[in-house]
Amino acid sequence: MPAVLEIEGLRKTYKSRRRGERHALDGFDMRVDAGQVHGFLGPNGSGKTTTLRTLLGLIRANAGQMALLGREVPAALPEVAGQVGAIVESPQFFPHFSARDTLSLLAGAGNVAPRRVDEVLELVGLRDRAGERVKTYSLGMKQRLAVASALLKDPKLLILDEPANGLDPGGIREMRTLMRDLAASGMTVVLSSHILGEIQLICDSVTIISLGRRVAFGPVEEVLARYSGGAVRVRLEAATDLPLAAETLRRSGVQVTGYDDHLMLAGVDKPATVTRLLAEHGLYVSELAPVTADLESVFLELTATAPVPGQHRQVDESRKVGGHTQGGQSA
Numbered sequence: 001m002p003a004v005l006e007i008e009g010l011r012k013t014y015k016s017r018r019r020g021e022r023h024a025l026d027g028f029d030m031r032v033d034a035g036q037v038h039g040f041l042g043p044n045g046s047g048k049t050t051t052l053r054t055l056l057g058l059i060r061a062n063a064g065q066m067a068l069l070g071r072e073v074p075a076a077l078p079e080v081a082g083q084v085g086a087i088v089e090s091p092q093f094f095p096h097f098s099a100r101d102t103l104s105l106l107a108g109a110g111n112v113a114p115r116r117v118d119e120v121l122e123l124v125g126l127r128d129r130a131g132e133r134v135k136t137y138s139l140g141m142k143q144r145l146a147v148a149s150a151l152l153k154d155p156k157l158l159i160l161d162e163p164a165n166g167l168d169p170g171g172i173r174e175m176r177t178l179m180r181d182l183a184a185s186g187m188t189v190v191l192s193s194h195i196l197g198e199i200q201l202i203c204d205s206v207t208i209i210s211l212g213r214r215v216a217f218g219p220v221e222e223v224l225a226r227y228s229g230g231a232v233r234v235r236l237e238a239a240t241d242l243p244l245a246a247e248t249l250r251r252s253g254v255q256v257t258g259y260d261d262h263l264m265l266a267g268v269d270k271p272a273t274v275t276r277l278l279a280e281h282g283l284y285v286s287e288l289a290p291v292t293a294d295l296e297s298v299f300l301e302l303t304a305t306a307p308v309p310g311q312h313r314q315v316d317e318s319r320k321v322g323g324h325t326q327g328g329q330s331a
């Protein structure tokens with residue numbers, strides 16, 4: 001599958017007199033294949049916006065290679081810009097203009113056929129309110145207008161920085177449907193976010209960034225499976241046997257956490273061995289279920305941002321949580 005977006009070894013260092021040097025991107029890699037909705041995930045300050053701004057030629061990298069639609073950027077940006085729609089900073093619209101006026105103005109400036117204005121209004125679901133002034137719009141409607149403006153050129157690649165930021169659950173759901181519709185029409189969509197549930201629902205694949213480095217990437221299901229760590233939930237026919245079962249499993253080297261009515265096991269390669277081991281001790285399993293992690297726990301673990309009781313994590317501060325600090329396919 002051809003890559004629509006490729007980044008290799010990207011470095012960006014900000015220098016300030018007060019804070020000295022800060023490596024916002026520290027050898028970052030990323031690849032997005034055609035036709036995907038790709039989630040770009042990372043905690044605050046991890047380097048998402050810096051990556052997207054560098055890719056779009058808004059700031060200069062210190063090192064690394066980047067390509068959009070198979071062309072090296074920033075050198076080929078003038079040629080590929082017409083096929084890339086992006087919203088990286090919240091666009092400001094004239095509050096007294098309607099959505100239709102706003103888009104007509106942008107279409108005129110960008111040599112876009114006027115009929116495209118109605119097409120994008122339809123696509124983002126603003127057709128029926130297109131004549132009203134932007135100042136009367138909800139945040140969700142303004143976000144749709146921003147997406148509409150990025151769609152005017154009918155781009156092959158759409159890049160959105162935090163498109164669901166500030167939206168209520170209804171607005172988020174609508175944005176999700178819009179993203180999926182765009183992908184279904186053949187567009188590749190890259191969206192940065194820290195709304196993990198959303199990414200899990202919308203995206204085919206993800207890149208997780210932490211402290212300017214890629215810590216995991218791949219299809220969402222693969223990333224989840226990779227970081228579930230062989231977790232298995234076990235229930236027994238007799239709950240009173242749980243302590244004995246826990247002891248038996250621990251003696252065989254399995255990591256066990258005991259709960260009132262079940263055990264959680266970690267690092268189990270073959271769940272069937274658990275059943276056999278327990279049966280050999282007269283303990284009968286009523287449930288043996290592999291537990292898949294959700295994206296939120298994977299994200300918290302990989303980016304070391306899980307909350308710790310009594311501690312306030314500082315922005316940009318790295319802290320190791322659990323065993324994983326680097327992804328299996330990490331850069």
Ligand SMILES: Nc1ncnc2c1ncn2[C@@H]1O[C@H](COP(=O)(O)OP(=O)(O)OP(=O)(O)O)[C@@H](O)[C@H]1O
Pocket residue numbers: 014015016022023024042043044045046047048049050051316
């Ligand atoms: N213009 C700048 N000057 C100095 N430091 C900067 C500048 N822009 C970003 N940074 C620093 O670079 C790091 C990465 O910032 P960036 O905005 O790319 O992160 P982000 O992942 O987009 O975060 P958020 O989710 O909060 O928007 C942060 O430490 C930030 O403080």
